[in-house]
Amino acid sequence: MRNVLLGILGTNLDSGRGEDRWHRWRPSVSLCQHEELLVDRFELLYDPRDRELADLVAGDIAVVAPETKVQVHELSLSDPWDFDEVFGRLHEFARRYPFRVEDENYLVHITTGTHVEQICLFLLAESRHIPARLVQTSPPPRNQIGGGRYRIIDLDLSKYDALAKRFSQERREARSFLKSGIETRNARFNALIEQIEVVAIASTAPLLITGPTGAGKSQLARRIYELKRQREQLRGEMVEVNCATLRGDQAMSALFGHAKGAFTGSAGARRGLLQSANEGLLFLDEIGELGLDEQAMLLRAIEEKRFLPVGSDTEVASNFQLIAGTNRDLRACVRERTFREDLLARINLWTFCLPGLRDRREDIEPNLDYELERFASATGRKVTINKEARRRFLAFAESPAALWSANFRDLNACVTRMATLAEQGRVTIREVDDEIGRLQTAWGGQDDDTNAGCLDEVLTADQIETLDLFDRAQLAAVIGVCRQCSSLSEAGRTLFAVSRKQKAMPNDADRLRKYLARFGLSWGTVTRRGVSEES
Structure with a gap:
């Protein structure tokens, strides 16, 4: 040639x-x-x-x-x-x-x-x-x-094995970093983290992280920030705020700042959280709790990187990357007119839904070890768990009897309690059995509170009277599980966790949908979210 x-x-x-x-x-x-x-x-x-x-x-x-x-x-x-x-x-x-x-x-x-x-x-x-x-x-x-x-x-870098291995190693290290070094086993979660790693490095567009309370949204946002900071993609600080704590007139001031004398008691000017996040990352947890006025201002700040502090005639600039977190169905909020459709469209380019701990039961064991390491770092006291105690704890923790309603917050709390009570730095069967009893009591009381009166909310008195006591108790328990889950599929997997293993192709969502239909109910009705059954 x-x-x-x-x-x-x-x-x-x-x-x-x-x-x-x-x-x-x-x-x-x-x-x-x-x-x-x-x-x-x-x-x-x-x-x-x-x-x-x-x-x-x-x-x-x-x-x-x-x-x-x-x-x-x-x-x-x-x-x-x-x-x-x-x-x-x-x-x-x-x-x-x-x-x-x-x-x-x-x-x-x-x-x-x-x-x-x-x-x-x-x-x-x-x-x-x-x-x-x-x-x-x-x-x-x-x-x-x-x-x-x-x-x-x-x-053609594929011809250079050393370079290819180096790039592959960097990718693995980035994914491990986002998982806090935990060797997670859940295939769905690992695939999700791979996607997040690619997007976090390649994009500066807003990210929306959804999932139940305690699923790890805040921790993931912090790890994304640290990863981008290591790669010098961000130079500023990470500013984190739970929007549920922003109420009334102070919400606008907290987010966008205010000029001196903007309102009674404002003796000096205030920067605001958006300006503090300039060249860094702004994490707005529970963004669905923001008021409509704040949402409108936030939309302009995201699109134009400029906004007006309260009481000021002069715009300020802030070039921040946004990560938003929520445990709400924002599309349902749009239909209920509590969340702006244009803001959702702007932050919905990259949406990642974190599964709850109940959907990642195979990850409980590596997270158990991680929580023990966290306890050691926080207290300076190393605690281990013996073989029998580990087996007993995992048998319960990975079973349908463990609700994990607060997800990783529940796991962190129970490991902290067992480690604190462990004599000679070793968790035994005694500490595990005591902790299982505490969790069962807490979750049992929670179920009673959650399910009490729920039938009155979805059925008329006449309809309830036609049901046997057995059906009332069972239906109330099912509704309680549905309200703790983020989707019809998740609720079905929880309710049919044992019987689904005997089916080659389990369709938990369809089973639950048909069960509710027996009583003239739907997913949106029992969860009070106004969302479709397919969500």
């Missing part, structure tokens, strides 16, 4: 007059002097103002390499350092050029031209707009004459 060289005329490196030029290293000429690299054709790009130099270089190449045919091409640039212009012109040349990869090998010379031109050639070769390898040249050792040295660089 013939070798075809593509390069840009070097107005400095390729220049030279008289016989002295033969004693200088000129990259475009010297590259054609290597016997082991025979160049059949040299496509030389030049600015029309340098036509005389282009003709001189073409003539000198004909002297040192008569077999090389030089074809010159005008590359008109008003500013060879303007990236947009240079890339556009080189891209246009690449589109017009009749590449014949089946017959010719292409090399792009990236030693000559401005740095911007070299970068653009690299990008076009890397994207395969120019189907070529790169060639880099360097002069011969001091006081020597000759063609110098050259190196061919193939941009």
Whole structure:
């Protein structure tokens, strides 16, 4: 196959007059002097103002390499350092050029031209707009004459095992970092973290993290911030606020700041949380709790990076990345007119739903070890759990009897209690049995409170009277589980956790839907969320 060289005329490196030029290293000429690299054709790009130099270089190449045919091409640039212009012109040349990869090998010379031109050639070769390898040249050792040295660089990184392994290792480290180093086993959660890792590094758009209370939204937001900060994608601080704590007139001031004298008692100006997050990350947990006025201001701040503090006529700027968290169904909130549809559209580009602990029961064991490590770091006291106690705890924790209604907050609390009470730094069956009793009592009382009177909320008195006591108790328990779950499928998996294992293709959502239909009920009715059964 013939070798075809593509390069840009070097107005400095390729220049030279008289016989002295033969004693200088000129990259475009010297590259054609290597016997082991025979160049059949040299496509030389030049600015029309340098036509005389282009003709001189073409003539000198004909002297040192008569077999090389030089074809010159005008590359008109008003500013060879303007990236947009240079890339556009080189891209246009690449589109017009009749590449014949089946017959010719292409090399792009990236030693000559401005740095911007070299970068653009690299990008076009890397994207395969120019189907070529790169060639880099360097002069011969001091006081020597000759063609110098050259190196061919193939941009197909799959051929470089060491580089491929390094990139793969970096990806694994980033995912492990987002999981706090926990070797999680749940396939759905691990796939979710892989997606989040890619988006967090590649995008500055808002992220929306949904999921039940205690699923780890705040911790994940902090890990995303730390990952982006390590990679120098963020320079500012992380500002975190639970929107449920912002109430009344103070909400607007807390978020957007206020001018001095904006309202009674405002003796001085206030920056506000959005301005404090400039060049950093703003995490708005429970964003569904914001009032409509605050939502309107937030939408403008996200889109324009500017907003007006309360009582001020002067806008302030803040370039922050937003992560929003919620345990609500924001689409249902839009239908209920408690959340702005345009704001949801703006923050809904990347939405990730964290599963609750009940949907990740295989991850309880690695999280048990993680919580013990956290306890040791916080107290300076290392606590372990013996084999029998671990087996007893996991048998309960991974069973349907464990509700984990507060998700990881429940797990953190129970491990803290067991570790605190463990004598000689070792959790035994006694501590585990005591803790199981505490959890059962807490969750049992919670179920009573949750289910008490729930039938009155979904059925009329006459309808309830037609039900047997057995059906009333069972239906109340089912409604209680539904209200603790974020979706029909999750509730079905919880309610049919044992029997579903005996089915090749369990359809828990359909079973639960049919059960509720027996009483004239639907998912939206029993959960009071106004959402469809398919959610």
